Amino acid sequence: MNTAFSKDELAFQDEVREFLGDYRELDGFYCQGHKWPEVRAMFRAMAEKNWLALSWPKAFGGMALGPVYEFILWNEVAYARAARNPLAAGIVAQTLIRYGSSAQQRDWLPRIRSGEIHFSLCYSEPEAGSDLAALRLRADKNAAGTHYVLNGQKCWQSYAQDMDYLWVLARSGTQESRGRGISLFICDKHAAGVTVSPLPTLDGDQLNEVFFDAVEVPLAQRVGEENGAWPMIGEALADERHIQFPPGRVRRDLEDMVAWLNANGLGADPVVRQRLAELTVQVMETEMLALKVLEAMVKGVNATVDAAMNKISHTLACQDIARAVLDFGGPEALVSGARPELLWRQTITETIGGGTSEIMRSVVSRQLLGLGG
Amino acid sequence: MSAGLDLAYDEDQEAIRSAVDRFCTQHAVEDQARLSGQAFPRTLWRQLAELGVFYPAAPEHPEAGGALAVCAISETLGQHVFPGPIAATYCAIQVLHGDAASAVMDGHALVSLSSAGSTLLPWGTEADLFLVVDGDTIARGETPDAAEPIATLGGETWGRARLKPDATLPASARALIIANIATAAYLTGAAWQLLRATSNHAATRKQFGKTLGEFQAVAHPLADCAIGLTAAQTLARAAACSFDDRATDSALQQARSLAAAAALSARRASLGTAFACHQVFAGIGITLEGPVYHVSRRIRQVASTPPGGGRERDILLNEIGLGGEAP
Numbered sequence: 001m002n003t004a005f006s007k008d009e010l011a012f013q014d015e016v017r018e019f020l021g022d023y024r025e026l027d028g029f030y031c032q033g034h035k036w037p038e039v040r041a042m043f044r045a046m047a048e049k050n051w052l053a054l055s056w057p058k059a060f061g062g063m064a065l066g067p068v069y070e071f072i073l074w075n076e077v078a079y080a081r082a083a084r085n086p087l088a089a090g091i092v093a094q095t096l097i098r099y100g101s102s103a104q105q106r107d108w109l110p111r112i113r114s115g116e117i118h119f120s121l122c123y124s125e126p127e128a129g130s131d132l133a134a135l136r137l138r139a140d141k142n143a144a145g146t147h148y149v150l151n152g153q154k155c156w157q158s159y160a161q162d163m164d165y166l167w168v169l170a171r172s173g174t175q176e177s178r179g180r181g182i183s184l185f186i187c188d189k190h191a192a193g194v195t196v197s198p199l200p201t202l203d204g205d206q207l208n209e210v211f212f213d214a215v216e217v218p219l220a221q222r223v224g225e226e227n228g229a230w231p232m233i234g235e236a237l238a239d240e241r242h243i244q245f246p247p248g249r250v251r252r253d254l255e256d257m258v259a260w261l262n263a264n265g266l267g268a269d270p271v272v273r274q275r276l277a278e279l280t281v282q283v284m285e286t287e288m289l290a291l292k293v294l295e296a297m298v299k300g301v302n303a304t305v306d307a308a309m310n311k312i313s314h315t316l317a318c319q320d321i322a323r324a325v326l327d328f329g330g331p332e333a334l335v336s337g338a339r340p341e342l343l344w345r346q347t348i349t350e351t352i353g354g355g356t357s358e359i360m361r362s363v364v365s366r367q368l369l370g371l372g373g
Numbered sequence: 374m375s376a377g378l379d380l381a382y383d384e385d386q387e388a389i390r391s392a393v394d395r396f397c398t399q400h401a402v403e404d405q406a407r408l409s410g411q412a413f414p415r416t417l418w419r420q421l422a423e424l425g426v427f428y429p430a431a432p433e434h435p436e437a438g439g440a441l442a443v444c445a446i447s448e449t450l451g452q453h454v455f456p457g458p459i460a461a462t463y464c465a466i467q468v469l470h471g472d473a474a475s476a477v478m479d480g481h482a483l484v485s486l487s488s489a490g491s492t493l494l495p496w497g498t499e500a501d502l503f504l505v506v507d508g509d510t511i512a513r514g515e516t517p518d519a520a521e522p523i524a525t526l527g528g529e530t531w532g533r534a535r536l537k538p539d540a541t542l543p544a545s546a547r548a549l550i551i552a553n554i555a556t557a558a559y560l561t562g563a564a565w566q567l568l569r570a571t572s573n574h575a576a577t578r579k580q581f582g583k584t585l586g587e588f589q590a591v592a593h594p595l596a597d598c599a600i601g602l603t604a605a606q607t608l609a610r611a612a613a614c615s616f617d618d619r620a621t622d623s624a625l626q627q628a629r630s631l632a633a634a635a636a637l638s639a640r641r642a643s644l645g646t647a648f649a650c651h652q653v654f655a656g657i658g659i660t661l662e663g664p665v666y667h668v669s670r671r672i673r674q675v676a677s678t679p680p681g682g683g684r685e686r687d688i689l690l691n692e693i694g695l696g697g698e699a700p
């Protein structure tokens with residue numbers, strides 16, 4: 001057994017930490033929408049080191065370094081509260097590498113690798129949240145057969161206001177065909193007929209509704225086979241599992257809250273100490289579950305169950321930390337703009353986005369324990 | 374079991390509850406809870422006071438309904454997420470007399486009740502009358518020259534200033550019982566309303582061809598919320614019932630521990646309900662305009678508003694005889 005990173009990996013970690021020294025004040029992790037120009041610039045700077053393509057094959061300009069490097073990078077970025085990992089370099093690029101045509105790989109991958117373009121994920125719809133296979137947004141070929149025409153609505157799109165392109169799941173088959181009738185498209189956010197409308201959220205940021213009114217998408221921007229998106233998005237998700245919920249975020253939450261409790265003279269209270277000891281254990285459990293996901297990725301085995309366990313543990317830990325501080329902090333913890341109340345609000349979203357806790361528990365109960373649920 | 378056991382509100386209490394409910398509906402009070410950083414709605418507060426809602430707490434107005442009426446009114450105000458220092462006002466009416474008490478009861482004077490040593494004063498920029506709670510005692514505080522406005526999670530502007538407490542006021546212990554009853558009732562009222570809205574959503578929204586409520590992973594946590602809120606609400610009502618039973622000292626003692634338990638129970642149950650409801654509403658629930666956040670943040674705010682903290686815990690631990698000093 002070995003739980004340590006290699007010498008080279010540790011050297012990379014040092015390099016990342018040094019890089020992040022310049023972004024200590026960025027604070028783009030929670031409300032990225034407020035900091036997008038700065039976050040984008042940081043991604044550009046990362047791209048200059050080719051860090052957006054750490055795990056891509058060399059044939060596509062990547063570094064072929066594998067999941068540990070990616071984990072180290074995005075874990076440190078989360079700990080530094082600088083940003084969340086960009087979807088373009090992960091889900092989008094990995095799907096294009098695996099399923100894109102050579103023309104698509106040539107057209108899109110270099111611009112993603114350089115940090116020039118960014119994507120928003122257009123999956124959920126008002127009537128298709130947990131049940132994504134029920135999505136309704138239509139994609140029909142036009143009469144000339146040159147374009148798809150997209151009609152319908154998406155909702156809850158993160159960062160769509162700032163992104164350049166939309167990564168859209170749309171129904172090209174019948175409604176009854178569920179997952180077998182869905183295709184994947186790259187859509188220019190500025191295409192005629194696309195409207196992005198903000199949905200202000202309780203963390204002070206926003207999600208978005210995205211409306212498609214007869215939006216023409218060239219055939220060349222369908223990724224993979226028509227009606228073939230379902231397995232592709234599953235695999236793309238699998239590629240991201242080790243970096244989606246990095247434990248550095250939870251560790252940093254704990255440290256910030258400890259600092260706040262100490263600064264407010266609460267660190268010696270035995271009730272607080274008891275609870276903080278429990279929360280520390282919870283953080284360490286989360287760190288171990290993240291390693292389990294990483295191990296599965298390194299070994300190339302299915303990480304679905306590990307990722308579900310990690311997501312639950314991670315998101316509950318950050319909620320519990322914030323909630324405990326609000327419980328102990330009295331009125332002072334309510335002051336707007338201070339970390340405790342921001343974390344209290346922000347962490348509410350964590351057990352919903354990226355797959356709800358209920359759906360994650362179903363994954364564990366079905367796939368690990370062989371039960372229903 | 375006593376043949377007379379009755380945990381329901383009587384006709385008078387139901388009548389005041391209906392009147393408050395109508396008033397809040399007419400004034401679309403819940404919609405205002407979505408706003409942040411607004412000036413305190415003084416006119417609304419006075420109009421509420423004109424309904425006589427603060428009289429039941431006044432020792433010199435036993436005909437006004439007493440603690441059970443306070444409980445019924447606070448539940449209803451919670452259901453509408455009514456703004457302002459409700460528990461603090463009931464508390465103040467117990468300890469103040471004469472013109473000061475009248476001004477508070479009539480809604481002309483707004484009360485700020487803070488914890489000793491704290492410079493964060495609830496509604497501190499708006500308040501006319503300052504009280505400071507220190508353990509089991511309440512003192513009047515000198516009105517500060519100016520309080521620095523402080524925005525808070527609950528969307529209310531509070532104030533930062535250093536208060537000089539004056540002499541301790543009599544009847545503080547009774548006042549703190551009333552404050553706990555009002556807080557517990559308000560929190561359970563707010564959380565029940567949210568739980569009903571969430572249950573309606575779960576009964577109608579479909580995913581995977583079923584209503585959300587058909588998934589036990591959704592239904593059971595909501596059932597737990599209902600259990601917790603029922604217990605907390607009953608504790609608050611029982612505390613009020615004991616408080617109103619002025620005949621014996623032991624009833625007051627019982628009211629004190631029931632009210633302490635009610636406050637703790639209501640904080641836990643209402644916060645748990647808020648989180649469970651966020652989870653069931655999922656995407657819609659995290660939007661600012663959605664059906665949950667204006668209630669969940671208010672629950673969090675009221676749960677952290679003085680009086681509170683370790684005092685109730687100590688009352689209960691002392692009652693069960695667990696070592697340490699009597700509070």
Ligand SMILES: Cc1cc2nc3c(=O)[nH]c(=O)nc-3n(C[C@H](O)[C@H](O)[C@H](O)COP(=O)(O)OP(=O)(O)OC[C@H]3O[C@@H](n4cnc5c(N)ncnc54)[C@H](O)[C@@H]3O)c2cc1C
Nearest residue numbers: 121123124129130156157158352353356358588652655656
């Ligand atoms: C912060 C955040 C960012 C997001 N970003 C994006 C994005 O970029 N792109 C995008 O497309 N979407 C995004 N989403 C949407 C997200 O994927 C959905 O909110 C999520 O899938 C849940 O869907 P819903 O909100 O419609 O809830 P619903 O599906 O209506 O679920 C409501 C409740 O019922 C439960 N439930 C549903 N089905 C079951 C079941 N079978 N068993 C047990 N419980 C069940 C759920 O767990 C939940 O608690 C984001 C959401 C959040 C909160």
